[in-house]
Amino acid sequence: MDEVSRGVFVPFGVSPTAPPARKNTTAVPDGAASASSSTTSDRGGEKQGAARMDRAEDHRERVNLDVDRDDNDRDDRRRRDDEDRSLRLREQFRSFREMASPYFRENRDGRRLLLAIVFLTLANSAVRVFFSYLARDFWSALQDKDADTFYDVMFKFLGAMIVLAPINVAYRYQRQKLAIAWRKWMTGRVLRLYFSNRVYYMLERRSSSSTSTSGVVVDANAAKSAHPNDETATREVDNPDQRISEDIRSFTEFSLSFFLTIITSVIDLVCFSFILFTIMPQLFIAILLFATVGTVLTVVIGKVLIRLNYEALRKEADFRFSLVRVRENSESIAFYAGENVEERETDRRFENVIDNMSLINVAQRNLDFVTTYYNYLTWILPIMVIAPQYFAGNVELGVISQASSAFGHILDDMSLIVNSFTDISQFSAGIARLHSFLGAIAKLDPQRVSTTSLLGLHVDENDGAILRGGERMSYTTPAVAIRVKEVDPALDRLGTISPGSFSSPSRPSTILSIDRLCLATPDNKRLLILNLNLSLPSGKNLLIVGASGSGKSSLLRAIAGLWSTGEGEIVRPRSEHVYFLPQRPYCPPGSLRDQLLYPSTEHTDDHFALTGIDGSEHRPDGGPRPKDERRLYKDWTDDDLLGVLQSVDLPHLAGRAGDGDPYRGLDAVMDWGNTLSLGEQQRLAFGRLVINRPRLVIMDESTSALDVPAETKMYNLLKDLSSGGELGARRLTYVSVGHRPTLLAHHDLKLSLGGGSGFVSEIPSNACMVDEGFILS
Numbered sequence: 132m133d134e135v136s137r138g139v140f141v142p143f144g145v146s147p148t149a150p151p152a153r154k155n156t157t158a159v160p161d162g163a164a165s166a167s168s169s170t171t172s173d174r175g176g177e178k179q180g181a182a183r184m185d186r187a188e189d190h191r192e193r194v195n196l197d198v199d200r201d202d203n204d205r206d207d208r209r210r211r212d213d214e215d216r217s218l219r220l221r222e223q224f225r226s227f228r229e230m231a232s233p234y235f236r237e238n239r240d241g242r243r244l245l246l247a248i249v250f251l252t253l254a255n256s257a258v259r260v261f262f263s264y265l266a267r268d269f270w271s272a273l274q275d276k277d278a279d280t281f282y283d284v285m286f287k288f289l290g291a292m293i294v295l296a297p298i299n300v301a302y303r304y305q306r307q308k309l310a311i312a313w314r315k316w317m318t319g320r321v322l323r324l325y326f327s328n329r330v331y332y333m334l335e336r337r338s339s340s341s342t343s344t345s346g347v348v349v350d351a352n353a354a355k356s357a358h359p360n361d362e363t364a365t366r367e368v369d370n371p372d373q374r375i376s377e378d379i380r381s382f383t384e385f386s387l388s389f390f391l392t393i394i395t396s397v398i399d400l401v402c403f404s405f406i407l408f409t410i411m412p413q414l415f416i417a418i419l420l421f422a423t424v425g426t427v428l429t430v431v432i433g434k435v436l437i438r439l440n441y442e443a444l445r446k447e448a449d450f451r452f453s454l455v456r457v458r459e460n461s462e463s464i465a466f467y468a469g470e471n472v473e474e475r476e477t478d479r480r481f482e483n484v485i486d487n488m489s490l491i492n493v494a495q496r497n498l499d500f501v502t503t504y505y506n507y508l509t510w511i512l513p514i515m516v517i518a519p520q521y522f523a524g525n526v527e528l529g530v531i532s533q534a535s536s537a538f539g540h541i542l543d544d545m546s547l548i549v550n551s552f553t554d555i556s557q558f559s560a561g562i563a564r565l566h567s568f569l570g571a572i573a574k575l576d577p578q579r580v581s582t583t584s585l586l587g588l589h590v591d592e593n594d595g596a597i598l599r600g601g602e603r604m605s606y607t608t609p610a611v612a613i614r615v616k617e618v619d620p621a622l623d624r625l626g627t628i629s630p631g632s633f634s635s636p637s638r639p640s641t642i643l644s645i646d647r648l649c650l651a652t653p654d655n656k657r658l659l660i661l662n663l664n665l666s667l668p669s670g671k672n673l674l675i676v677g678a679s680g681s682g683k684s685s686l687l688r689a690i691a692g693l694w695s696t697g698e699g700e701i702v703r704p705r706s707e708h709v710y711f712l713p714q715r716p717y718c719p720p721g722s723l724r725d726q727l728l729y730p731s732t733e734h735t736d737d738h739f740a741l742t743g744i745d746g747s748e749h750r751p752d753g754g755p756r757p758k759d760e761r762r763l764y765k766d767w768t769d770d771d772l773l774g775v776l777q778s779v780d781l782p783h784l785a786g787r788a789g790d791g792d793p794y795r796g797l798d799a800v801m802d803w804g805n806t807l808s809l810g811e812q813q814r815l816a817f818g819r820l821v822i823n824r825p826r827l828v829i830m831d832e833s834t835s836a837l838d839v840p841a842e843t844k845m846y847n848l849l850k851d852l853s854s855g856g857e858l859g860a861r862r863l864t865y866v867s868v869g870h871r872p873t874l875l876a877h878h879d880l881k882l883s884l885g886g887g888s889g890f891v892s893e894i895p896s897n898a899c900m901v902d903e904g905f906i907l908s
């Protein structure tokens with residue numbers, strides 16, 4: 132049996148020490164193999180260590196400090212029921228098939244590679260059988276002191292080794308190549324599904340609104356019928372980052388390894404059973420009984436490891452996440468002097484890890500008793516059975532060697548479960564985690580219906596839209612939900628929407644319309660807005676006011692399409708023409724230039740093309756990537772970008788970042804979110820507006836950290852864009868949420884929210900705001 136394919140690879144990372152595998156049976160002469168047999172657990176241990184190290188990857192922020200223990204217990208019980216189902220063997224097999232088959236169904240290169248590997252596996256097995264005969268002749272020649280036969284056998288050994296080496300190397304190389312290609316495809320596909328239709332956002336939203344430590348816990352029973360946006364549509368999906376980065380890798384590598392192990396085992400079993408049966412049928416029957424008893428005992432004693440390994444993955448990730456969260460919120464925690472709370476919470480999670488590790492250790496110890504006795508017995512059992520025949524002179528020494536080696540092979544094949552139980556238990560846990568993650572993604576995606584396979588995706592060649600059965604998918608929104616209609620940006624250079632969209636030439640063009648909107652919180656517990664109607668003409672800027680908690684930001688979320696619980700229709704330009712500015716701008720990793728350009732890109736689609744396994748270029752998910760609509764209207768030179776910084780009152784930022792050289796500063800990479808003050812970040816966000824040139828800007832207290840002159844400057848900049856002036860070739864309309872009286876002067880209309888209702892009024896040019904109303908000054 133190939134050393135890599137049996138017991139060495141440790142799937143799904145967290146693992147106790149693997150049980151001693153019987154021996155390393157890489158295709159070498161059998162006599163030599165028995166002399167140099169070694170356990171694989173050491174190398175398994177190394178891999179486990181490496182896998183644990185690998186887990187020091189970053190995790191995204193989730194703010195969920197308070198843990199309600201009662202709710203957690205209830206959620207835990209519910210989750211366990213779910214897991215029980217998903218850990219059952221038949222379920223496991225179905226899950227495995229659903230996740231493994233799409234790659235080979237969709238990818239011809241993958242199928243070819245797999246075939247080549249199966250062929251090489253057969254060749255490997257043939258060589259092994261040949262060696263078993265050579266080994267027999269070798270030992271018999273030694274016993275008979277037959278030098279001619281001895282040298283003849285040695286000569287054949289040398290010849291066979293010349294053939295064997297390339298087969299072995301090619302086998303390993305091709306197998307790894309397939310593992311890489313499969314991982315690449317599967318990760319690309321999952322990323323595509325994860326980022327489609329804001330699935331990543333909905334997963335996180337459930338995460339932060341649930342009481343789970345780092346995941347989503349809701350009713351799985353409701354999942355089948357519920358709409359994706361329904362709060363009860365998913366079950367636990369903790370640590371999606373770990374599932375994408377590690378679980379997929381483990382899944383593809385171990386699946387391949389295990390599949391080849393099974394093939395090799397079956398071939399071995401047939402060949403060596405034949406050999407052993409011809410030498411001594413009693414020995415063959417003894418081995419059958421021995422392996423059956425060993426397997427049953429192992430499964431009974433070790434099955435608890437599957438659940439514990441599942442828990443280990445989750446608890447390790449939770450622990451690591453708590454540390455990442457402290458790192459990301461270090462300043463806030465330091466200001467609050469909240470170290471004790473954080474330490475307690477981190478400790479609690481670490482205790483969970485340790486408790487689970489102790490349970491695994493106990494379960495592993497029990498399993499080790501069985502596997503260790505089992506493996507010791509296999510050393511003497513064949514010799515004991517055959518020795519009387521040898522001493523009676525009925526068989527030669529070479530036959531003992533061959534019988535013993537055949538016994539070893541068969542036992543290895545039949546003891547697959549005994550020897551790989553720890554690996555298999557981790558693999559099973561990983562399958563359950565990955566499957567539930569993909570299931571949640573599918574359920575949360577409004578463009579996917581329940582019958583769509585987990586990884587199934589058909590993409591329009593032209594624009595990258597997701598298709599099903601050749602048909603363009605429409606949103607499967609339920610009867611009652613807020614509809615966001617995105618109007619095709621057939622916009623002229625002055626920002627009007629062309630006839631036939633949602634304005635007519637005779638009426639002033641409308642940039643945003645809201646029709647009979649009723650908006651509730653996602654948990655459907657509070658109605659925030661009732662029956663709101665609004666038609667915002669292009670070029671008229673709107674200020675939304677209202678008491679704290681009245682639903683101002685929620686209305687913006689509904690306009691963005693993030694919240695859809697409620698009724699009514701919102702019509703707005705397509706996403707690439709709308710720009711949302713939150714209070715705390717997001718600073719992506721990268722250079723100052725990246726901060727300014729975000730989320731547009733200077734790259735063409737080719738940037739995303741990756742070299743395929745055959746050297747050809749294709750998209751990471753195997754299909755064409757959707758056209759990135761957010762292209763820059765022109766290439767921004769360094770001087771242009773520095774001019775933008777100047778216009779948003781950040782003239783020295785680039786120079787500072789580049790140690791005096793502003794051009795170098797544009798490419799300086801820093802942790803911008805933690806380096807710039809909030810006011811600087813807000814001004815930088817206005818710079819992005821200049822570059823991205825949206826038609827509609829929606830701002831949620833996005834000047835809250837600026838003083839009044841700076842705020843005025845930013846709004847003057849918007850007005851310049853709004854009039855299609857010097858800075859903007861295309862007209863822009865903006866909507867702001869804010870509390871400051873000074874904001875009135877920068878807007879034409881005011882929407883007042885409160886008590887569930889909202890009404891629009893015109894703002895007189897000489898008005899100032901008092902208690903979110905306004906008076907004439």
Ligand SMILES: Nc1ncnc2c1ncn2[C@@H]1O[C@H](COP(=O)(O)OP(=O)(O)OP(=O)(O)O)[C@@H](O)[C@H]1O
Nearest residue numbers: 340652653654659678679680681682683684685686
């Ligand atoms: N994910 C959520 N699930 C349930 N309720 C939520 C959620 N997010 C916000 N809310 C609630 O919805 C209400 C409206 O929130 P929103 O953020 O829109 O208020 P706001 O008017 O913008 O307030 P402020 O002026 O303080 O920013 C609040 O009572 C808030 O607690």
